[in-house]
Amino acid sequence: VLGDVKTERWRLRADSVIAELPAVTYKQIQEEYAENDSSSTTTTPATTGSGEKKRKLVRTLDVKCSVCMEIYEMNDELTLLPVCRHYFHVDCAKGWLKDHNSCPICKVKVSSPEK
Secondary structure, X not given: OHHXXXXXXXXXXXXXXXXXXXXXXXXXXXXXXXXXOOOOEEEXXXXXXXXXXXXXXXXXXXXXXXXXXOEOOOOOEEEXXXXXXXXXXXXXXXXXXXXXXXXOOOOOEOXXXXX
């Protein structure tokens, strides 16, 4: 099945992609959020469905991890997904991203396909 090949290819390179993702603390996320207008929106590329689309995201400050549902502590280390700017505990992000090349919240691709 074609989907299985795609998943297996992702699994072969997932560790190197995950290692390159930025790590931040929840305190840094809060500071960044405070610096920016909380009502601002950003446009990010989405590659769901039939191809490239643009989607507007309203930035909100998440107080808990969407993977494990635990409330963030100030010094928690988080993995920040650069395209969509969603963030998760480092171990939660690793667990998800080992099997998926997309954000668990918005499904935006974490990396482009290997050429």
